[in-house]
C-alpha cells in the first residue's frame with residue numbers, strides 16, 4: 001500500500017494505525033471498525049481481491065486471537081494486511097463482502113475456536129462436528145491428546161512377534177465414528193428439495209477425497225455444500241513445531257502434483273524473511289524445473305479431467321508424457337513425485353550430467369504431443385457439448401471468491417504472480433499470459449493448454465541460459481549463515497560441516513517479523529504467511545491455498561445445473577485435496 | 583486339474599488360489615500423493631493390467647484394497663465401511679509410509695497406520711513408493727496367497743454371524 005492511500009485511509013478512519021514492516025504494510029483496526037474499514041478498502045480503494053484470512057493465537061494477550069486479512073489491489077498491484085483483535089473470542093463475519101471468506105472463517109473457527117458473528121452456518125471446516133478441541137491453539141499438542149486404545153490388527157491376528165513387527169504406540173488420538181460423520185453431514189445442509197445426494201468422499205471422480213452434498217430436484221442441483229478435511233493432516237501445526245528447512249519436504253506433500261512449484265513458493269518466502277540471495281544458476285534451475293512441473297501438473301489435470309468425461313485415451317497419452325518429465329526430475333532430485341529438490345538459498349544438487357540434452361529432446365517432442373491432445377479434444381463435439389458455457393465465472397466473482405491461477409485467467413483477469421511479483425528468474429524471461437474471454441469450462445481448458453506452450457518457451461530459454469553458464473557456477477548461496485552448504489563441501493571442509501551441523505541441530509536463526517509471499521502454482525496462488533518472533537521455528541505459518549479458494553466458488557456455479565456438469569466443472573477447477581485441506 | 587496323481591482335492595484349492603492371485607481387483611480409491619503413483623502404475627508405462635490387476639469402482643467387485651495415501655482420523659470409519667462392503671476373501675495393501683504407520687504426519691488428525699482399523703497383508707514403504715514398488719508389493723501378495731492359500735472363510739463367516747447377532751438382526755437363539 002503506498003503512502004497516498006495510507007494517508008487517505010488514515011484520514012477516513014482516525015484510529016487506524018498504519019504499520020510498515022520490512023515486507024508488509026499492516027493496518028491495525030479496532031474490532032468494531034473492521035467491517036467498515038474492509039468495505040472502504042474494497043469499494044473505495046480498489047482492494048477488491050480477497051487473498052486470505054486467518055488468525056494467530058497469542059495466549060498471553062488478553063484478547064488472545066488476532067485476525068489477519070490479506071487483500072490485493074489489482075489496479076496498482078499492491079497488498080495490504082488488516083489486523084484486528086478478537087473481542088471475547090469473537091470477530092465479525094465478512095462473508096457479505098467476500099463470499100469466499102465464509103470458508104476462511106469456518107477454518108479459523110475450526111482451528112482456533114473464534115466465533116464469527118453473522119456467519120450463515122459456522123461449522124467445523126476440517127474436523128468433524130463434535131470434535132472437542134481447537135488444534136491450532138498454542139496449548140494444543142501437535143500429536144493431540146492420546147485418548148483411545150487402538151492396537152495393530154495385523155499383530156492381533158498374527159500374534160505378536162519377537163522382535164515386534166513394527167514399533168507403535170498403543171494409545172491413539174480420537175478417531176471419528178460413522179455417527180460423527182453423519183452429524184457433520186446433517187449440520188451442513190438443510191434439505192429444501194427432494195433428495196440429498198452424497199458425492200464422495202471416496203469417489204474416483206472427486207479428485208481425491210472431497211465430499212459433496214447435492215440437494216437435488218430431479219436431476220438439477222438446488223443447493224450444495226462441500227465438506228473438506230478428509231485429508232487434513234495438520235500441516236500448519238507441524239510447521240510451528242519444526243525448523244524452517246525441515247518443513248520443505250512437507251510442502252511437496254501439499255499439492256503433490258506440483259511439488260517443485262510448492263517448494264519454490266516456500267523457499268521464496270523464507271528467503272525473503274531470512275534475507276538470502278540466490279545465485280543466478282540456482283534461479284534458472286528452479287525456474288526450469290518449476291515450469292516442467294507445471295507442464296506435468298497440467299498433463300495430470302488433462303488426463304484425469306478427460307477421463308472423468310469418458311476420454312480414456314487422453315489419460316493414457318498424458319501419462320506417457322508425464323513419465324518423461326518425472327524421469328527428468330528423478331534424474332536430478334532422486335525422486336519422482338515429492339522431490340524435495342530446492343533448498344533455502346539454492347538447489348540441492350547441481351544439474352545432473354546430460355539433463356539439458358534430455359530436456360531439449362523433450363522440448364522438441366512435446367509440441368507434437370500437444371497437437372495430438374488438441375486433435376483429440378479441442379474440436380471434439382462431445383467435449384464441446386460437455387464444456388462450453390458450463391460454469392461461467394464473471395470477473396467480479398474472480399475477486400469476490402479470491403480465485404487465482406488459470407481459473408482467474410480464463411475469466412479474463414491477468415493475475416499471474418510470475419509477472420506481477422516476479423520471483424526466481426521470471427523477470428528475465430520472455431513469456432505471455434494467456435487469458436480467456438467467457439470464463440467457462442472450455443476456456444479454462446484452453447488457457448491451461450496454452451500455458452503448457454508458454455511453459456515450454458520458458459524452459460527453452462532456461463536451457464539456453466544454463467548452457468552458457470559455466471559448470472563451476474555456484475548453485476547454492478555459500479556465504480549466508482542460514483544456508484546449508486552443498487554436500488560435496490560438507491565432506492571436504494570442516495567449517496562447512498560445522499555450519500551444517502549447527503543448522504541441523506539448532507535450525508536457522510530467523511529475525512522477528514512477518515512476510516507474505518506467493519508463488520504462481522498450476523492451481524493458483526500458493527501463498528505463505530510467516531509470522532516469526534525470532535528463533536528457528538515460525539510462530540505461525542499460514543498456507544494460503546489457491547485450490548481451496550478456487551473450489552469455494554463451486555457451490556455457486558453448480559446451482560441449477562445437473563450432476564453431470566458437476567464433474568466437468570470440478571475437473572476444470574482442478575483442486576488437489578492435499579492443498580485444500582493441508 | 584490333473585497332476586501326475588490324478589484328481590486330487592487340494593488342487594481345487596490350488597486352482598482357486600491361482601485364479602484369485604492372478605485376478606486381484608483393487609478398489610479405486612486415491613487418498614493422497616501415493617495415489618498419483620498408483621495411477622502411474624496403472625497407466626501406460628507400468629500397465630498393471632498385465633498382472634490381471636484391474637481397478638474397480640465398486641467395493642462389491644473388488645477383492646483388494648490398496649490404501650494409497652494418508653488416512654486421517656475422519657476418513658478411517660469410511661474406509662472401514664468400504665472394507666466391510668468388500669466380499670471375502672479380500673486383502674489389503676498399504677502403500678506408502680502414511681498408510682503403513684502414519685508416515686511423516688505424527689499429528690492430531692492422522693491415523694497412525696492403517697492396521698489400526700484393518701488387518702494388513704502387505705506393507706509397502708516409501709514416500710511415495712515407486713510404481714515398481716507397488717508392483718513388487720502386489721507380487722509379494724500373490725506369493726503370500728499362493729503360500730498360505732485362502733483360509734479366510736471360516737473366520738469371516740463366524741465374524742459375520744457374531745456381528746448380525748450383536749446387531750440384533752436375528753434373535754440369538756437361532757443358529758445361523
Ligand code: SF4
Nearest residue numbers: 615678679680709710
Ligand atoms: S507416504 Fe508420502 S507420498 Fe504417500 S501419502 Fe504419505 S506423504 Fe504422501
